Amino acid sequence: MNELTPYFVPQWVSVLFLLLIPTPFVLISTFVFKKSEKRIHFFITLTFFVFYLLYISIASYVGWFNVVSFPPRVLLYTTFPYAFLLFGVILKTPVCQKIITDTPVTAFIKLHIFRLIGVFFLLLAHYEALPTAFAWIAGVGDILAAIGSIFVVHAFNSKTSYSKKLAYIWNVFGTIDILFTAIGANVLTKIAIETGSMGVDTLAMFPFCIIPAFAPPTILFLHWVIFLKLKK
Numbered sequence: 114m115n116e117l118t119p120y121f122v123p124q125w126v127s128v129l130f131l132l133l134i135p136t137p138f139v140l141i142s143t144f145v146f147k148k149s150e151k152r153i154h155f156f157i158t159l160t161f162f163v164f165y166l167l168y169i170s171i172a173s174y175v176g177w178f179n180v181v182s183f184p185p186r187v188l189l190y191t192t193f194p195y196a197f198l199l200f201g202v203i204l205k206t207p208v209c210q211k212i213i214t215d216t217p218v219t220a221f222i223k224l225h226i227f228r229l230i231g232v233f234f235l236l237l238a239h240y241e242a243l244p245t246a247f248a249w250i251a252g253v254g255d256i257l258a259a260i261g262s263i264f265v266v267h268a269f270n271s272k273t274s275y276s277k278k279l280a281y282i283w284n285v286f287g288t289i290d291i292l293f294t295a296i297g298a299n300v301l302t303k304i305a306i307e308t309g310s311m312g313v314d315t316l317a318m319f320p321f322c323i324i325p326a327f328a329p330p331t332i333l334f335l336h337w338v339i340f341l342k343l344k345k
Contacts, residue, residue, distance in 0.1 A: 115180070115181040115306070116179050116180060116181065117178070117179050117180075117181055117314040117317055117318060118311075118312075118314045119314070119318065120240075120241065120242035120243075120314065120315050121240060121241075121242065122237065122240055122242050122315065122321075123240060126233070126236050126237070126240070127320055127321075130233055130320055130321065131320050133230060134230065134320065134323055136227050136230070137224075137227035137230070137327070137328075137331065138162040138166070138327075140224055140226075140227055141158065141162075141224065141331070142155060142158050142159045142162060144220065144224060145158045145212075148212045148215070148216050148220070149208065149212060150211075154208055165195070165326075165327075166323065168191075169191055169319075169322060169323055169326045169327075170319060170320075172190055172191070173318065173319040173322050174319065177190055178190070178317045178318070178322055179317075181302070181305065181306060181312070181314070182306075183299070183302055183303045183306055184299060184302070185298075185299070185302055185313075185317055185325070186317070187316070187317045187322050187325050187326060188299075188325060191322075191325070191326035191327075192325055192326055192329060192330060195326065195327070195330045196329070196330035196333075199330050199331070199334045200330075200334065200337075204334070204337075213338055213341065213342070217269075217342075218269070218280065218339055218342035218343060219265075219266045219269045219270070221335055221338050221339050221342065222262050222265050222266050222269075222280065222283075222339060223262060223266055224335055225258055225259055225262040225287065225332070225335065226259050226262055226263070227259070228255040228256070228258050228259040228262075228287075228332070229255070229256060229259040229260075230255070230324075230328075231251065231252045231253070231254070231255025231256050231258075231259070232252060232256060233252070233321070233324075234248040234249070234251045234252030234255070235248060235249065235252040235253070237315055237321070238252070242315040243313060243315055243316070244301060244311050244312075244313070247297050247298070247301060247313070250293060250294075250297070251290070251293065251294040251297065254286075254290030254291075254293065254294070255290060255291075255294075257286070257290075258283070258286065258287040258290055261283045261286070261287070262283065264279070264283075265279055265280050265283045268280075277343060280339070280343055281343060284336055284339050284340060284343065287332070287336055288333065288336045291328070291329055291332045291333060291336070292333075294329070295325075295329045298313045298316060298325065301313050
């Protein structure tokens with residue numbers, strides 16, 4: 114079996130990523146702290162994130178993600194189980210349902226500001242650690258979704274007549290963007306296995322493996338909740 118190809122990434126990029134990647138975890142934990150009636154839900158959320166990050170780090174360190182496979186092992190060991198937890202378990206809990214019901218849609222939209230992390234796709238492409246076209250589409254899409262969330266929230270706060278329509282357009286765009294990133298990464302992996310071309314190996318290596326392990330399920334979960342809120 115082929116192992117992942119390590120591409121050069123400057124140390125400062127990896128360090129900066131490690132400094133910034135806690136942002137979405139802090140934002141979501143703080144969100145739960147503010148919106149949940151019981152503090153235990155905040156501590157459960159924060160504890161889960163800490164152990165999940167620890168699990169991802171250890172799994173990467175011991176080499177669980179090192180083999181090039183389809184689907185990538187990082188998805189099998191992290192993304193898929195995490196997605197099942199979000200959509201199959203957490204979404205159905207009374208606590209989650211109450212938070213969704215009682216919280217204005219703008220609060221969920223605001224969380225998407227963490228997608229500015231997408232700038233790291235551009236940095237990795239600049240240093241030839243990711244396929245350029247894929248990285249630019251994924252990175253720019255994330256950045257636009259993050260910046261767009263500010264305008265959507267402003268439209269709601271200003272009580273504009275088009276706020277809901279704008280939110281729908283933004284939500285569809287954001288969903289398509291993350292689906293492209295997830296599907297595109299898998300397609301590139303399959304092509305790389307078959308032809309030996311450049312894949313997305315960097316996203317299966319620490320610290321950047323945190324992106325596929327966390328971002329796609331979380332972002333899709335938030336988009337789904339926003340769709341539910343907009344329908345009402």
